[in-house]
Amino acid sequence: xxxxxxxxxxxxxxxxxxxxxxxxxxxxxxxxxxxxxxxxxxxxxxxxxxxxxxxxxxxxxxxxxxxxxxxxxxxxxxxxxxxxxxxxxxxxxxxxxxxxxxxxxxxxxxxxxxxxxxxxxxxxxxxxxxxxxxxxxxxxxxxxxxxxxxxxxxxxxxxxxxxxxxxxxxxxxxxxxxxxxxxxxxxxxxxxxxxxxxxxxxxxxxxxxxxxxxxxxxxxxxxxxxxxxxxxxxxxx
Amino acid sequence: xxxxxxxxxxxxxxxxxxxxxxxxxxxxxxxxxxxxxxxxxxxxxxxxxxxxxxxxxxxxxxxxxxxxxxxxxxxxxxxxxxxxxxxxxxxxxxxxxxxxxxxxxxxxxxxxxxxxxxxxxxxxxxxxxxxxxxxxxxxxxxxxxxxxxxxxxxxxxxxxxxxxxxxxxxxxxxxxxxxxxxxxxxxxxxxxxxxxxxxxxxxxxxxxxxxxxxxxxxxxxxxxxxxxxxxxxxxxx
DNA sequence: CTCGCAAAAATCGTATGCAATATTTTTCGT
DNA sequence: ACGAAAAATATTGCATACGATTTTTGCGAG
Numbered sequence: 364x365x366x367x368x369x370x371x372x373x374x375x376x377x378x379x380x381x382x383x384x385x386x387x388x389x390x391x392x393x394x395x396x397x398x399x400x401x402x403x404x405x406x407x408x409x410x411x412x413x414x415x416x417x418x419x420x421x422x423x424x425x426x427x428x429x430x431x432x433x434x435x436x437x438x439x440x441x442x443x444x445x446x447x448x449x450x451x452x453x454x455x456x457x458x459x460x461x462x463x464x465x466x467x468x469x470x471x472x473x474x475x476x477x478x479x480x481x482x483x484x485x486x487x488x489x490x491x492x493x494x495x496x497x498x499x500x501x502x503x504x505x506x507x508x509x510x511x512x513x514x515x516x517x518x519x520x521x522x523x524x525x526x527x528x529x530x531x532x533x534x535x536x537x538x539x540x541x542x543x544x545x546x547x548x549x550x551x552x553x554x555x556x557x558x559x560x561x562x563x564x565x566x567x568x569x570x571x572x573x574x575x576x577x578x579x580x581x582x583x584x585x586x587x588x589x590x591x592x593x594x595x596x597x598x599x600x
Numbered sequence: 601x602x603x604x605x606x607x608x609x610x611x612x613x614x615x616x617x618x619x620x621x622x623x624x625x626x627x628x629x630x631x632x633x634x635x636x637x638x639x640x641x642x643x644x645x646x647x648x649x650x651x652x653x654x655x656x657x658x659x660x661x662x663x664x665x666x667x668x669x670x671x672x673x674x675x676x677x678x679x680x681x682x683x684x685x686x687x688x689x690x691x692x693x694x695x696x697x698x699x700x701x702x703x704x705x706x707x708x709x710x711x712x713x714x715x716x717x718x719x720x721x722x723x724x725x726x727x728x729x730x731x732x733x734x735x736x737x738x739x740x741x742x743x744x745x746x747x748x749x750x751x752x753x754x755x756x757x758x759x760x761x762x763x764x765x766x767x768x769x770x771x772x773x774x775x776x777x778x779x780x781x782x783x784x785x786x787x788x789x790x791x792x793x794x795x796x797x798x799x800x801x802x803x804x805x806x807x808x809x810x811x812x813x814x815x816x817x818x819x820x821x822x823x824x825x826x827x828x829x830x831x832x833x834x835x836x837x
Numbered sequence: 838c839t840c841g842c843a844a845a846a847a848t849c850g851t852a853t854g855c856a857a858t859a860t861t862t863t864t865c866g867t
Numbered sequence: 868a869c870g871a872a873a874a875a876t877a878t879t880g881c882a883t884a885c886g887a888t889t890t891t892t893g894c895g896a897g
Binding site: 380418422425426429431437450453454456457459460461464465468520521522523526530533 | 757770
């Protein structure tokens with residue numbers, strides 16, 4: 364397990380909370396799939412890995428558990444979340460409720476600076492799609508999520524922004540788990556279209572496009588139950 | 601500070617997480633206004649009060665800080681949140697986005713058992729409105745929130761349910777801070793109407809009523825900024 | 838060879854101790 | 868008497884220690 368090394372050390376803002384920094388690195392590792400769902404994250408291991416005591420490692424894991432990226436079982440430890448198809452559906456149902464509204468809110472607050480940031484974001488996204496290999500694919504999922512987070516930040520509601528951070532992180536996990544690899548790149552075009560609409564102040568259109576976009580992302584998943592019933596099915600055959 | 605005593609001991613499920621139990625009691629105390637916004641919650645004090653070490657008290661406070669009910673400052677401690685008018689607006693903007701959708705989802709899943717639970721809930725709510733005194737008013741705010749939480753649980757999306765728990769808790773705080781005392785009891789009628797619509801499977805009407813309901817709650821608040829500018833205004837006069 | 842059981846190891850939950858930082862009180866000079 | 872510097876006090880951040888619980892390992896019986 365080499366998490367701390369792979370991510371950029373980034374000259375930690377020293378007096379910033381250490382637990383928070385560890386949480387951020389672990390979160391990146393989880394949504395990037397460097398840590399597979401189900402992986403055990405023992406307090407001791409995390410602690411030695413980041414060179415802190417179990418106390419602060421534990422705090423970081425507790426934060427991730429609140430975000431739903433980690434599941435903790437009493438006296439057993441913390442594990443990278445392994446969202447069920449039902450959970451996956453709920454994540455996207457939540458996004459369908461929230462994100463069209465965020466798009467509308469963002470439309471009313473777009474500044475040229477915001478537009479420029481979006482353009483840069485979309486460029487980077489396009490670059491990752493052009494590349495090949497599983498590493499680029501990880502980056503692509505991440506960049507795609509960042510588009511939605513950027514939009515949430517423009518909307519200017521910090522509560523919704525935090526909700527979106529959680530939903531995007533969980534979505535990345537879900538996509539990594541249930542995504543059919545090939546198709547998702549069409550999302551880039553949709554992002555472009557959404558930006559276009561919002562840039563022109565067409566909030567309603569941006570909102571509608573966003574709703575379709577979320578539908579498309581979910582449609583690209585294979586959410587048939589597998590582990591429990593599928594196993595039984597396979598054996599009873 | 602006598603929080604632990606005022607709430608019912610409730611034969612703590614012993615092997616249940618203690619930090620979580622403390623969090624629940626503190627949360628109740630905060631939304632009930634037994635702990636005023638800005639009150640300092642020192643780890644040591646909470647610890648001795650609930651007869652646990654600072655470690656677990658700290659964990660409880662960390663949870664509350666995630667929910668936005670407590671604000672923690674490094675090396676200074678934890679304080680009951682004192683939401684600004686802007687924060688209050690964001691809470692209600694979030695609810696406007698989420699709750700109409702929850703109403704629609706709930707409409708499709710209402711069983712007779714659910715309806716019965718709602719009827720009981722509304723009865724209790726009505727009883728608190730009939731009573732007088734500040735204590736009844738606290739209970740009224742709480743019961744009003746419970747209606748929305750019950751609806752969220754019927755909707756069957758655990759993620760949205762958790763979001764709603766946070767939003768309702770923060771709303772209680774906001775109402776206690778900025779509420780104009782007299783008027784809020786009309787919310788009870790609106791709850792009744794919403795239930796009626798959903799009971800009849802009229803999801804759209806229930807959703808629309810919910811949106812108005814939230815608007816009404818927010819309209820009953822006095823969200824003019826006071827502390828900063830108001831002070832200056834008072835002195836420059 | 839497999840199964841079950843007991844001992845050992847690993848891991849968690851929690852308390853406590855120490856250093857660092859904030860807050861309050863005291864003291865001293867003007 | 869007032870204000871500022873300094874000491875005393877309190878509180879947080881973090882590490883470590885120890886009992887409790889779970890998991891693994893080792894070994895003997897069937």
